[in-house]
Amino acid sequence: MARNRPYTCGLDAAIDVVGGKWKATVLWTLEDQGPLRFGELRRRVPGVTEKMLIQQLRELEADGLVHREIFHQVPPKVEYSLTDYGRTLEVALRPLGDWGHANMARIEATHP
Amino acid sequence: MARNRPYTCGLDAAIDVVGGKWKATVLWTLEDQGPLRFGELRRRVPGVTEKMLIQQLRELEADGLVHREIFHQVPPKVEYSLTDYGRTLEVALRPLGDWGHANMARIEATHP
DNA sequence: CAGCATCCTCACCGATACTG
DNA sequence: CAGTATCGGTGAGGATGCTG
Numbered sequence: 001m002a003r004n005r006p007y008t009c010g011l012d013a014a015i016d017v018v019g020g021k022w023k024a025t026v027l028w029t030l031e032d033q034g035p036l037r038f039g040e041l042r043r044r045v046p047g048v049t050e051k052m053l054i055q056q057l058r059e060l061e062a063d064g065l066v067h068r069e070i071f072h073q074v075p076p077k078v079e080y081s082l083t084d085y086g087r088t089l090e091v092a093l094r095p096l097g098d099w100g101h102a103n104m105a106r107i108e109a110t111h112p
Numbered sequence: 113m114a115r116n117r118p119y120t121c122g123l124d125a126a127i128d129v130v131g132g133k134w135k136a137t138v139l140w141t142l143e144d145q146g147p148l149r150f151g152e153l154r155r156r157v158p159g160v161t162e163k164m165l166i167q168q169l170r171e172l173e174a175d176g177l178v179h180r181e182i183f184h185q186v187p188p189k190v191e192y193s194l195t196d197y198g199r200t201l202e203v204a205l206r207p208l209g210d211w212g213h214a215n216m217a218r219i220e221a222t223h224p
Numbered sequence: 225c226a227g228c229a230t231c232c233t234c235a236c237c238g239a240t241a242c243t244g
Numbered sequence: 245c246a247g248t249a250t251c252g253g254t255g256a257g258g259a260t261g262c263t264g
Binding site: 014019025027045062063064092096099102 | 141207212
């Protein structure tokens, strides 16, 4: 998304990966609630549309952060989970998540 | 930017604050190189336009993360620095920055 | 030097409808 | 159930020019 290459610091690169509108929530949900199939994930990310969820998942998958497992059944079943690489990102994200949690009231106040 | 209120996790809120295209770089630069005046900051954030730098700075200031000190001189001088609150965010961002730094090659590879 | 004011573009995202 | 396809609005972001 951000697209200021070459990156001037690691932060740019990281934000580029996780800055999508729903990516943070998706990563957090997958970490928090284990592997989930598409419909379950959709229900746990309130407000997201099918199109956006799929798009964000595909990008996360292309970045190697999310694993997509297809079960050839009827009806179809696809399960999403974090990869090891994705888990390293989740760990790196945790302090930021804590910060946001701790300052949420302030953030909501100053943000239109 | 992200605008999925109410936030489902602290991460959403944090990304909302720091997800702007140049905000991460600005915060990182201000932390790394002490207080800077506008022109200096501009030179240290390659590729940013005046308009965008000002806009991002104003938002960071409104969020209480950046302090703007005006020196009434001719020629004018304005100095930007992190607030204490801003420094807490910088600390929370450090692991993410390290992650991005460590995986930069991989990120650049998979990102169009 | 440090900004503000405009105009404009494009990709981000939402809504809707259809399919294997 | 888990997608794909298409259309269109909107606003972030860029280019340019002017000012205190």
